Amino acid sequence: MNVLMLAGELAKRPVVTLGGEAVGQVKDTVFDAAGARITGFTLAGRGLLAGPLKQSLPWSGVHFLGPDAVMIPSTDVLEDRAAVVARSEAGHGQVRGARVLTDGGLEVGTVLDVVIEGGADGRVVGVHLTTTDALGKKGRKVYLPAQGRLSMTGDTLVVPGHTAGRFTEDLGALAEELLRGPTAGSAPGEGKTL
Template structure:
């Protein structure tokens, strides 16, 4: 199990030719299915963001993330970063903001979302939009 906070800032390299693409900027998630879908990489020069499908990730190590291919995801996902997003129940009540995500780097399957008010299991997530991460009230 990996926390997103451990990944942020790690260099991203291709496993085939060791080319450095940049550093991990953020993740894109599909809240409804509870999976990490994309890796957002910010290039060093030029500082351009590349969005890679999570399936392209070869290995997540303590010091680097290795990817099989530098081909960007097509189509690009909506640019909602889960971290720092407000959490809202389907009853319309706020439940803090997202601090971190715990997930299995092999499958991209999320275990939980860490919020300012505690941990929420991934099976309670409903959706992530421009306003909030929606969860089932419980």
């Protein structure tokens, strides 16, 4: 498994060609919640007063998402900003601040961020959230694995119910939980103490 990172940490991460040219920096991360993947990035210039760039980076143009930079083969992979944003569900709701429901209708929290796996896939592998009482203690910050289908409608993110009982306290523990694979039938908070 590659390094896990929060999508919110990608803002201002440099975008660099394999030839070493600094193209810009990540402004926003564009998601497809139904596909549980990053579909691209909007970009900004690298200077203090630099604004948004007219071109954006589709995920298909990413060579590798690393801990310190987004690597691309060349500037030829950049596309019009509108085309990159149109590929996603981004216009249908903000992920951060969305309430989190299980597919069984239980509200388990509010999204703080999404966890993505670095590397070449752009997979969303977890959700960082503040909990409701359903997970044992309201207001605790935890991570849920996102194994299975995610759905985003308006201001609601729906996660598989079996993941609600598999929350962790930190990214390292989430990585271990993801390596265990999906486990059906866990009750919310089962085996966990907040």
